[in-house]
Amino acid sequence: MSMRKAAVVTAGSWGTGLASVLADNEYDVMLWTRSETQAEEINRDRLNRKYTGDYELPERIRATAKMEEALAGASLVLFVSPSHAMREVARQAKPFLDSAVTVIHATKGFEPGTMKRMTAVLAEELPQIDAGRLVVLSGPSHAEEVIQRCPTTVVVAAERLDAAEEAQDALINSYFRVYTNPDVTGVEVGGALKNIIALGAGLSDGLGFGDNAKAALITRGLTEIARLGVAMGGHALTFSGLAGIGDLVVTCTSKHSRNWRAGYLLGQGKPLEEVLETMGMVVEGVKTTKTAFALSRQYEVSMPITEQLHEVLFAGKEPRQAVGHLMGRLRTHEIEELADSFGDKWML
Known part of the structure; x- marks a missing residue:
């Protein structure tokens, strides 16, 4: 059993794809969803039918609708919420996040109304996390192809190089290549x-x-x-x-x-x-x-x-x-x- 644990919030197509990458990299992954039914399906059938169809998920992935359970013991947390929901989800996660956790987001959008980037939203809602260590993941990456382990290359950016390199080390493997960039x-x-x-x-x-x-x-x-x-x-x-x-x-x-x-x-x-x-x-x-x-x-x-x-x-x-x-x-x-x-x- 791996001693490394990661949490992915939420269980949409891209969140599920990134959870699969982490599982292939020998992380035990907790995938958070708002839906008890979706969590039960993932745990019972190894499938997330609504978002990833009939692609069987790795055994290392488990799902839960309880935020505290998802984040317990995680050394890495990956937020993949829609842009309009990021602030609310971060607020739910805040009580259960330690300051030493590596926080990555993979959401491509601005917060409606405030027009803020996602790292700005996370910095406001997660003050215990050093803002310079907040990481963004982006690049040409369709979840459908990542789940099939098709060759994919992305970039992670953070103000602090050590944070970007932690994310790079956690995610990179034979089919998922990760570059770093300081330009958040x-x-x-x-x-x-x-x-x-x-x-x-x-x-x-x-x-x-x-x-x-x-x-x-x-x-x-x-x-x-x-x-x-x-x-x-x-x-x-x-x-x-x-x-x-x-x-x-x-x-x-x-x-x-x-x-x-x-x-x-x-x-x-x-x-x-x-x-x-x-x-x-x-x-x-x-x-x-x-x-x-x-x-x-x-x-x-x-x-x-x-x-x-x-x-x-x-x-x-x-x-x-x-x-x-x-x-x-x-x-x-x-x-x-x-x-x-x-x-x-x-x-x-």
Whole structure:
């Protein structure tokens, strides 16, 4: 029996995927869920059918609906709650977390209303944890493929290198490669904003616009991500890495991406409410679009793709009209815009 224990909060698809990685690395993993029924299914059948289908979970994973039981004895706690629920879940966890625990989050979004990054939320709710040791995990990583042990590469970021390296050591194995990065802001912003561009990519595919349009959307979308990310304090180079272009590509092009699927349904004329009901899981890109639109105003940066998606999602604008608006913008110079987004050092 392993003496290492980890807790994963909560038991969605990504939480279950990361729990599987930790179990393969000889951690005894407690997977927390709000649902007693879901916990019973995982413990009885080794399955989490709603989120990971018929993929059998490792024996080292156990599930519980009791937070105290989940966190008891854990040396590592991994939060994978939806962005809108992170604060509440962290509050529930606070009484049971020791200051020496390694805390990682793998949530890609901002808190609605406050527009705060997830490490900021965790720092406020878990004051016993050194804020410099809070770790974010991001990168191109679909849970469905991680559970199948497909080769996957991600990045972990923390202000303190020792914390990032602890997370790296806990998670890295033969199919799950982990890099470290000191740029917490850039990694979190990249992971959140790529969901917006994925919505746009799905919408473009739903309209039947083809590969040319999607390639342009991804490329120009990265420029928007970097523009806001650098304005918020992120490092330009982060957006050319796994949490930037890497996550953006996989989310905009994969059948596993719920943000792409939501955009595709919107492009086919489905109303937003129906799309979200059909998805049955959180589509982070919808809430993030509203937040990013507000942040672009706050930081005074141009984000035309985000602006048009905001109009489609929340103001009833027709998708084709939004595309026409983007294509009809004033002429500009690409290199000047890249320098504006990434910094003058990118000027060759």
